[in-house]
Amino acid sequence: MPEPTPSGTPGAAPGGAAATAVPGAAPATGAGSRSLAADAWRRLRRRPDVVTATVVVVFFTVMAAFPGLFTDTDPKRCIIGDSKIHPQGLGATHPFGTDVHGCDVLAQLAHGARPSLLLAFVVVGASLVIGVVLGLLAGYYLGWVDTVVSRTVEVFLVIPLLLAALLLLSLFHNVSVGSGTFDVILLPALVLTLFGWMGYARYVRASVLEAKNLDYVTAARALGASDVRIMLRHVLPNAIGPVTALVPTAIAGVISAEAVLAFLGIGVRPPAISWGIMITRGSEWVTGGYAYLLVFPLACLVLTVLALVVLGDALRDALDPRLR
Amino acid sequence: MEIEIQAGTEAGVPAPETAQERTVGTTLLEVSDLAVEFRTDDGTVRAVDGLSYRVEAGRTLALVGESGCGKSVSSLAVMGLLPATAHVVAGQVRYRGDDLLAMPRTRHRAHCGRHVAMVFQDALAALNPVHTVGYQLTESLRARAGMSRRESRRRAVELLDLVKVPNAAQRIDEYPHQFSGGMRQRVMIASALAMDPDVLIADEPTTALDVTVQAQVMRLLAEIQAERQMGLVLITHDLGVVAGVADDVTVMYAGRAVERSAVRDLYAAPAHPYTRSLLRSVPRLGTRDDGHDDAHDGARRGRLPVVPGRPPSPGHVPSGCPFHPRCDMARDVCATDRPPLAEVAAGRSSACHFADELLGGDRG
């Protein structure tokens, strides 16, 4: 990308085009981060796909927080006589129809948003923290740290998720957990986090191996910078890029994996409902003429993930000074 | 060596076109008024603007310039290898009279693979690390010339011998990382020579190499070129390398040719101020005009003559003569009128309003 080209002569006045890159920036060192954030916001606003994605994410967030805004029906109130009613359109009793048990689909979707999204963010967030920390340490120090981390990653990769889930299930069999917002997702969050961090660790380790040999890291070392400073200031910011691309799809993965766990009894604890469970149940009825049972929850999931993909992309671009 | 290669060509390569005679002076490749534009966020940017040159059999043309002058982009355009964001907006590239740019892209590329070959600066990036060197050399022979496995292997060993890779028969089964930088560049040259091309375009072939290895590779290129009467286009920023191998030189600045001369003329008396500045700013081994004596009294040596500023990026080419902001001869007219590339002496062209003065001043 051709950049504004201030003249190479000493003390030259900034070129006209260059002035737009730092609009009215005061010659103060601290202004760098502020103008970066402001600039990031300005770039985000200019992209219609980003605006759409933001609307989608806000919509589902509101749904997760206040499901009552979207439906008056109790998702647990299922009348077997009303089962498998096709969608009746907005304004009717069952706008999105009912499922095999006669439960209202819209109500389930609205009330399923909270456990699904909460679980996804908790699991991905926790895995990310574990993976990034371990990957960073392993890639930076190598030696025995790397041996321990890499072997641990491999061990966790070869243990089948379901086997481990069954094991944990038996461990927690008699532990009573409550029915609060976090309690219902505790078990699946634990299992999925335990088996979700390895990918991040590997990605971060690989990026760190690449980034730590760059000259600017050597330069910081020659200045006598501490390891922590080098890792946090120089290596990590330039190594985290590939990992952030994993996050949106990982969220989709968590939501669907939870449905599998639900069958084993360690998913979102009933009577709470989740999108994952709806997708699994709905898929059984697709061929029978009840495709809507799959389409509605799947659409919610796909929309959320796509919106997050767009947002993640935009965020990464906006925070990268090279693209300003 | 040469006889073997010829035999190999006759036996194995059913390429009637390559059998065409290459007598010194035959025009093989002619580029006229080539213009290439890039699409960027800030609009279109002209990277090459009205470039013309001619490659003749048995002669070496050097395209000289600094980063962003369009020398590499122009050769990618010739090869049909421009990235998706770039396209040729004007001009022709004629290979033995056929306009390559008028052909469909696939035919253009196929034509180039056979008759016009290219060697890149970064040999490590140009070789696939997961295949042996032999596989990569024989791949094109099998695909393009329809050779059998054994035949293509024999030919590949010949090619490695030709570029003086020692123990070619053994090394053919090694992987690119087992070769040193100089050897990798030889492999790239061998691969470019596989189809016995008429024209070889070498884009900074020795920039990544040590001086000692650079001397070897340049000598090899010169030998092969003389032996086969190929046309060689050497793209480089290094005026030292140019002096050793080129017959003709085209100096590029900001996407345009600013001077075109025979090599001896150019070094004896540059006809464009940019060429002169380039020659002046090369530090020299033999001479030191610093009055720095044997006693080492700490006297500071003379400063290097420098060109102020830096080469313009393609999106921000100055008005008038693109070199005028950095030119020590610039006058008012330079900022407004763009000088055309015009003949200033027998066989020499310069795009400078005051080329006569520059040359005349030298004579006087």
Added chain:
Amino acid sequence: MAEEGPKDDVVLEVRDLAKSYPVRSGVVLKRTVGQVQAVDGVSLTLRRGRTLGLVGESGSGKSTLARVLVGIEKPTRGTVLVDGEDVSTMSRAARRELRRSVQMVFQDPYTSLNPRMSVGDIVAEPFRIHPDAVPAGGRRQAVAELLELVGLDPDHVNRYPHQFSGGQRQRIGIARALAVKPRVLVCDEPVSALDVSVQGQVINLLADLQDELGLSYLFIAHDLAVVRHIADEVAVMYLGRVVEQGVDRDVYDASGHPYTRALLSAVPVPDPAAQADDEVLLLDGDPPSPADPPSGCRFHTRCWLARQLASGTGPEAADAVETDGGPRVPRRCATDDPVLVPLGRHDAHAAACHFVGAATAVSAARRPDPATVPDPATVPDPRGS
């Protein structure tokens, strides 16, 4: 050269320095199967305000030496003395302080600056690492002064590296290195990635800074012409050893080592006539691997002089031996490791070759006569005439 000035004139001294890397193999349990001798017994002296040029091919160990000198790597043997003090025997804190006095300028201006940090942050980073290095005027003012010192606009602190050209980025790198007021700058190929017309600007800047701040440079480069221009003394490295050193005039015009001669002859002179006349002493192939250096003189596998002597009529020819797959060379070259022997007019000039005399004779015969080399710099300026 030691007698020339007072002892305290030496800012950086390296004695018998060696750095080797283990070659490991194995997947789970790694074991050491060999050693790569990247630097093997190098001694150098750098004086205040002077420039020592270090030349050699890739793999000669010059970059490893640089990394040891700025403290990124620990030497396996030998000592580094900064201002006469041995770095290895110091406490951690003292070493950290001392490390400030030797800073580095990198080759690639595109990878040596963190793309996510603004120029102000990059140049201010040394102050964050060494808070006591912040001058009285405060960090912000110090950064502005540094930028001005290297010829950049101090108002550009909020810009990011990608908004600058290669030459400007190299200036930023120099400003960062100068922040902690070092006495020595190790410049690792500082201009080889720059455009020809910009190289001169950076070299002139380095020369000005040296005059202004009394800096000493260890100037590493493969471009012998650039080194000739900037260096007072030159050391030539081959496979981890210094094979020749001395003041620049001696090394360039009266080379005592056949390798130096070959390096010089490989430099392409920007003059077609001179190139046509000049016979290039081509070196065959690449330098051998430092993991398995040749016996005797390390250069004997590629040495043109050894080959000449072995095929000549002198006593060396009678005693020549076949080397392993290589050419015939005099026996001494294949068996005895030559040491640096002083030669020539200055005792500072030394070369590690068994046949220094023969090498010097060839060099003298080849010395270019400056009068015959046309220099475009002397082309008269039409405005002046």
